[in-house]
Amino acid sequence: MGVPLLPPNMLNDRLLRSWIRCRRRAWLDRHGNREKRLWTSHRTLQLNEQQRNFVALLPDKPGKGIEACKRGDYGVVGVRLKGIGPFGESLQAHPALLQRVNGKSLWGEYAYRPVVARQGRRVTKEHILSLAFSGKLLESFQSAAVPDGLVVADEGNGLQLERIKIGERVEKKLLDTLEKLKKDLKRSLPPPLASDRRKCTLCTWRGVCNDQATKEGHLSEVSGIGARRREMLKELGINSLNDLANTDPLPLSQQLGRFGEQHGEVANQLIAQARVQRDGVIERLSMEPALPELVNAPGILLYDIESDPDARDDFLHGFLHLRRTSNGHWDLKNSTYHPLLIMREHGENQSWKRLQRKLKKYPEWPILHYGETESLALTRMAKRQGAAAEELTTIHKRMIDVHARLKTNWRLPLNSYGLKSVANWIGFEWHQVGVDGARALLWWRQWRGFGANGRGKPQALKWIFQYNKDDSLATWTVANWLMEKDQLMNSSK
Ligand code: SF4
Numbered sequence: 001m002g003v004p005l006l007p008p009n010m011l012n013d014r015l016l017r018s019w020i021r022c023r024r025r026a027w028l029d030r031h032g033n034r035e036k037r038l039w040t041s042h043r044t045l046q047l048n049e050q051q052r053n054f055v056a057l058l059p060d061k062p063g064k065g066i067e068a069c070k071r072g073d074y075g076v077v078g079v080r081l082k083g084i085g086p087f088g089e090s091l092q093a094h095p096a097l098l099q100r101v102n103g104k105s106l107w108g109e110y111a112y113r114p115v116v117a118r119q120g121r122r123v124t125k126e127h128i129l130s131l132a133f134s135g136k137l138l139e140s141f142q143s144a145a146v147p148d149g150l151v152v153a154d155e156g157n158g159l160q161l162e163r164i165k166i167g168e169r170v171e172k173k174l175l176d177t178l179e180k181l182k183k184d185l186k187r188s189l190p191p192p193l194a195s196d197r198r199k200c201t202l203c204t205w206r207g208v209c210n211d212q213a214t215k216e217g218h219l220s221e222v223s224g225i226g227a228r229r230r231e232m233l234k235e236l237g238i239n240s241l242n243d244l245a246n247t248d249p250l251p252l253s254q255q256l257g258r259f260g261e262q263h264g265e266v267a268n269q270l271i272a273q274a275r276v277q278r279d280g281v282i283e284r285l286s287m288e289p290a291l292p293e294l295v296n297a298p299g300i301l302l303y304d305i306e307s308d309p310d311a312r313d314d315f316l317h318g319f320l321h322l323r324r325t326s327n328g329h330w331d332l333k334n335s336t337y338h339p340l341l342i343m344r345e346h347g348e349n350q351s352w353k354r355l356q357r358k359l360k361k362y363p364e365w366p367i368l369h370y371g372e373t374e375s376l377a378l379t380r381m382a383k384r385q386g387a388a389a390e391e392l393t394t395i396h397k398r399m400i401d402v403h404a405r406l407k408t409n410w411r412l413p414l415n416s417y418g419l420k421s422v423a424n425w426i427g428f429e430w431h432q433v434g435v436d437g438a439r440a441l442l443w444w445r446q447w448r449g450f451g452a453n454g455r456g457k458p459q460a461l462k463w464i465f466q467y468n469k470d471d472s473l474a475t476w477t478v479a480n481w482l483m484e485k486d487q488l489m490n491s492s493k
Contacts, residue, residue: 009089009090010089010090010091010092011085011089011090011091011092011178011181011182011185012091012092012093012094013092013093013094013095013130013133013134014029014094015029015030015181015185016129016130016133016177016178016181017126017130019177019180019181019184020124020125020126020129020177021126021199021203022194022199022203023180023184023191023194024190024191024192024193024194024205024209025194025203025205026181026184026185027184027185027187027190027191028190028205028208030185031185031190032190032205032208033208036205036207036208037204037205037207038204038205038206038207038434039204039434040202040203040204040206040438041436041438041439041441041442042202042438043204044442045119045438045441045442045445046117046119048442048445049117049119049310050096050116050117052154053117053152053153053154053159054075054096054097054115054117054152056152056154056159057075057097057099057115057152057159057161058074058075059074060074060075061075062074062075062076062077062097063075063076063077064076064077064078065078065079066079069098069107069112069142070107072100072107072108072110073100074099074100075097075098075099075100076097076098076100076112077096077097077098079094079095079098079141080092080093080094081093081094081095081134081137081138081141082137083136083137083140085178086175086178087178087179087182089182091133091137092137093133093134093137093138095114095115095116095134095138096114096115096116096117097114097115097116098112098113098114098115098138099112099113099114099115099150100112101113103144103145104144105142105143105144106142106143106144107142111142111144111145111146112138112142112146113135113138113146113148113149113150114130114131114134114135114138114146114149114150115149115150115151115152116130116131116149116150116151116152117151117152117153118151118152118153118162119153119310120310121155123151123162123164125173127151127164128164128170128173129170129173129174129177131148131149131150131151131164131166132149132166132170132171132173132174133174134149135148135149135166136166136171136174146166147165147166147167148163148164148165148166149163149164149166150162150163150164151164155310155311156311156312193209193212193213193218193220194209195220195227195230195231196226196227197209197213197220197226197227198226201436202438216240217240217241217242218240218241219233219234219238219239219240219241219244220415221241221277221415222241222244222270222273222274222277222415223273223277223414223415223416223417224266224269224270224273225270229263229270232256232259232263233256236252236255236256238252241274241277241278242274242278244270244271244274245271245274245275245277245278247271249267249268249271252267252271253265253267253268272411273411276411276412276413277413277414277415279413280413281413282410282411282412282413283410283411284409284410284485284489285408285409285410285411286408286409287489288409289486289489289490290405290406290408290409290410290482290483290485290486291400291402291405291479291482291483291486293366293400294366294479294483297324297364297365297366298323298324298364298365299321299322299323299324299362299364299365300322300365300366300367300368300479301319301320301321301322301358301359301362301365301366301367301368302319302320302322302368302369302472302473302475302476303317303318303319303367303368303369303374303472304318304369304370304374304468304471304472304475305317305318305373305374305377306318306437306440306441306444306464306467306468307373307377307437307441308441308444308445313342313344314342314377315341315342315343315444316339316340316341316342316444316464316465316468317339317340317342317355318337318338318339318340318465318468318469318471318472319337319338319339319340319358319472320335320336320337320338320469320472320473320476321335321336321337321338321362322335322476323335330480332476337465337469337472338358339465339468339469340354340355340358348381348384348385349385351381352381352382352384352385355378355381359395359398365398366398366399366400367398367399367400368400368402368475368476368479369399369400369401369402369475370401370402370403370419370471370474370475370478371401371403371419372401372403372404374399375396375399375401378395378399379392379395379396382395402475402478402479402482403417403419403478405482406422406478406482409482409485410482410485412425419471419474419475419478420436420474422478423474423475423477423478426477426478426481427477428473428474428477430467430470430474431466431470432463432466432467432470435463435467439467440463440464440467440468443457443460443461443463443464443467444460444464446460447460447461447464
């Protein structure tokens with residue numbers, strides 16, 4: 001599998017974190033070919049969030065390395081902790097931050113404890129075991145016990161601190177995990193793909209694993225099958241996309257029904273989806289037109305939001321104006337893009353008024369979006385701003401979810417009905433390669449400026465607008481494909 005990334009017989013905190021997320025990931029970190037890794041914005045976002053939290057926690061800039069520990073700096077970064085594990089292997093940790101606490105260490109009347117920053121809503125096993133791992137190595141490094149570690153997070157309402165006790169139970173869990181990690185790393189072949197493949201979107205090894213999933217016809221490749229359904233199907237002896245495609249719907253519906261009525265009800269759909277993917281042939285599900293609202297519309301607004309989910313902030317509402325010419329054609333060439341930046345500091349009321357003005361200016365134009373995010377965000381904001389019932393009904397009637405219409409009308413040979421997957425399949429190409437919502441969020445934070453001094457990156461806003469506009473154009477590509485199919489159906493009647 002190429003050049004190993006890490007020396008053999010060494011366990012470190014990075015491998016530990018990888019293993020907790022996915023056993024296969026740790027194996028690939030050790031044995032995988034580094035050239036096949038793909039960049040992900042997730043890690044950069046995490047590091048920036050971490051830096052923001054640490055700046056809020058510390059009274060001044062942290063010191064670096066062992067010299068800072070000797071001086072007794074309040075915060076210390078850049079320390080590499082080493083030790084020997086219970087199975088004779090070398091251990092290494094590079095804690096993100098050490099915080100000075102009361103105690104007695106080889107340097108004086110103080111000691112240190114490890115700190116991690118939390119992204120997401122809860123403290124996870126990854127946070128706890130990372131703290132425990134660094135804590136154990138820190139004990140011999142400073143000749144003082146480390147009874148706890150600290151998790152810090154800021155969800156927009158001030159810095160939250162959570163003390164995590166590193167007691168016997170956590171230590172035992174750490175030892176068990178290290179033992180399993182060591183065993184997995186010794187395997188000649190990688191562990192199986194993660195059962196919950198949603199996490200793969202954030203992983204650097206997703207290219208390698210997606211290829212593997214396609215090659216082996218992994219059940220997760222069938223759109224609509226998540227970790228739980230995959231386990232159920234495996235229990236019933238259905239192990240691959242081909243197995244599922246070759247299954248008789250009625251018995252499967254009864255068998256899946258034993259796990260819950262809702263699972264029995266989708267058996268037919270899952271088999272049909274697997275067959276479409278196996279055969280590569282699209283299937284029409286309804287003889288009704290997919291987008292009847294567009295037949296006489298004078299124009300449409302293509303609407304796409306960019307968000308910071310952790311901060312619950314929909315920072316960009318982008319609109320692409322697309323008119324219909326007098327001969328009935330959609331004038332894509334002269335379409336215009338209008339981004340509305342929603343700055344929290346301006347207050348929601350002002351943002352809502354701007355959005356209202358935009359919607360009222362084109363009252364006859366349907367608003368097309370892909371997925372439910374846009375309609376949920378807009379109606380929630382309208383309700384918070386006290387919009388009248390009549391206005392809410394009008395908005396609701398104008399919003400058209402292209403994703404929902406696609407799924408009601410067509411079955412496609414794709415493992416995902418996400419915008420990227422569908423629009424790419426039709427032939428649309430984004431101007432910026434490999435960009436996703438996470439990258440747009442990273443650009444947004446870069447534009448706003450990280451940390452207290454708020455140094456922004458001006459060009460980042462241009463990149464976000466381009467990405468947002470492309471998402472609207474991709475939505476149009478799907479809508480246009482649906483209308484073309486409708487026309488074909490009508491002309492063959
Ligand atoms: S892409 Fe998914 S299966 Fe592969 S290593 Fe990453 S998380 Fe695991």
